[in-house]
Amino acid sequence: MNDRAPRGGGDLILLALGVALAGWFIGNGFAIVRSTDRYATVKGVAEREVKADLALWPIGLAATDNDLSLAQSRINQNVAKVMAFLAASGVDTTDAELQGLRVTDRLANPYGPVERVGSRFIIRQTVMVRSNDPERIRATSEKVGELVNAGIVLQSGEEYGPGGPTYLFKRLNDVKPSMIAEATAEARKAAEQFAKDSKSRLGGIRRASQGVFSILPRDEAPGINEQSQIYKTVRVVTTVEYLLKN
Secondary structure: OOOHHHHHHHHHHHHHHHHHHHHHHHHHHHHHHHHHOOEEEEEEEEEEEEEOOEEEEEEEEEEEEOOHHHHHHHHHHHHHHHHHHHHHOOOOHHHEEEEEEEEEEHHHOOOOOOOOOOOOEEEEEEEEEEEOOHHHHHHHHOOOHHHHHOOOEEEOOHHHOOOOOEEEOOOHHHHHHHHHHHHHHHHHHHHHHHHHHOOOEEEEEEEEEEOOOEEEEOOOOOOOOHHHOOEEEEEEEEEEEEEEEO
16 A cells, blocks of 8 residues: 555656646747747839830721712721821821721611601721830821811710720730839838837748739829820739748
């Protein structure tokens, strides 16, 4: 009996010590996990002013007459005048093509008025100008009043575009690498400041994500959209999580 009591007491002491040590290790393990999980989430922004490299200019034309052949003749004459206007302005007419020929017979509309109003036939045609010289297209579009003075009826609206050229920037892939590097560098600066303020040291990258590249108008104002401006601002935001060390 006396031999068993000390052994049993010793077992209890060892068991208690083991539980205490296990608790200590587990506690420190949790502390290490929390320490390694300390991180700062920062964002870096990069912006670049760019110039459009492609211009699209839909010039909508219309001609009317009670005689279909005469209406077609008028639309052909108007197309020829537009081509001559473009050539005189230095625009390569091989960059222009005819699109969207539409003929409307107003008497064929069963829901139209009983009495005839205006000319019977309306012919619409679009001259689509596609040019890699946006500056020239802009200068030419500013003289479009010459077409009106020549008796050409110009169409506007959604199917003919916003009433002027559209300017696009197509070389986005050329600026992506340098802009991502710039945005990442800006994010690191912010993380370094955060680590300094929190009396920590900056570790490696825990996670990083690249935001979507946005093409914005360089001059933002109500009613002005990006596609109407030759000069634009490309913007990207990167989000980076940096580990923090004590």
